[in-house]
Each structure stands twice: as structure tokens, then as C-alpha cells.
Amino acid sequence: MKRRKGTGSTSSSKRTLVSSAMKATSHPTRELILRELKEGPRSTLELEDVTRENRYNLYHHLGVLEEAHLVTSSVGTGRRKVFELLSPKRPGVAFLVLDGKDTEEARALRKVLEVLQAEMEEAIPHAAQIRRAKMIFYYPWSNED
Numbered sequence: 001m002k003r004r005k006g007t008g009s010t011s012s013s014k015r016t017l018v019s020s021a022m023k024a025t026s027h028p029t030r031e032l033i034l035r036e037l038k039e040g041p042r043s044t045l046e047l048e049d050v051t052r053e054n055r056y057n058l059y060h061h062l063g064v065l066e067e068a069h070l071v072t073s074s075v076g077t078g079r080r081k082v083f084e085l086l087s088p089k090r091p092g093v094a095f096l097v098l099d100g101k102d103t104e105e106a107r108a109l110r111k112v113l114e115v116l117q118a119e120m121e122e123a124i125p126h127a128a129q130i131r132r133a134k135m136i137f138y139y140p141w142s143n144e145d
Helices: 011-026 026-036 044-051 055-067 104-117
Strands: 073-074 081-085 093-099 132-138
Touching: 011 026, 011 055, 011 093, 026 044, 026 055, 026 073, 026 081, 044 055, 044 081, 055 073, 093 104, 104 132
Parallel strands: none
Antiparallel strands: 073 081, 093 132
């Protein structure tokens, strides 16, 4: 696989990163974990309570999120594993989920849809019925095609 001049990775590896991150965020349990970690670090016991998943399934979901470089873990007090969102200084991509079930996110979702409707030539089909949006942001240093 050819490397692009001046970059440390191939565009294929960047697409793989985006693909794995999209896959990781698409599962409802993993999305719940990410929403919980948005509030701050959580132990596996805390995440078990929130997700209602058994430890085996929880570790599977956390492993997928770690492989996608969305979360990181450390050993906390009492040797409990603690997870938190990974916040690199220069992320390759960022994901934003706006869920209409959350009051603040619903307001933001409506505003985003209004701006898109005003700026796009084509109308967004059934925009008033949209209850959820996932957006991917690419950074100039991510070398996405």
C-alpha cells in the first residue's frame, strides 16, 4: 500500500479508523456507554449499573470502543478498571450525536436542520420527522480524501 507524501499513514488506514469508530458508535449499548463517559470517568461497576449488561458483554463493548480509539482505561482505586473518553489533542475524526430525546440535543438538532435546509439546494426529506443525527467531523490534519 502506497503512503501519501508527508503523511504518517495511508488514506486506507484513516478510512479504517472512521469505519471502526462508526461501527463502534452504532450499537445502542456502546452509545449509552459513551453518553455516560461524557459525564466523566466511570468504573466497570458503574457502567454495569447503567447499561444493565453482564460483565462479559460490557467488556466486549468497552473493548470495541477502545479499539476504535474512543475510550481509554486505567486501574483506579481498589484495582477497579476505570474508563473515560479519549480526548486526543489532534483527533483524526470526531463524532457528534444529537438525540431528540434529550431536551438540549433536540434544540441543537432542530437548529442544525434549519441551517442545513437554508443552505442546501435540495430539501432534507421529512426533516421535521428526524429524531436523531450522527455527524462525522474530519480535521485538516486527518488527510481524509
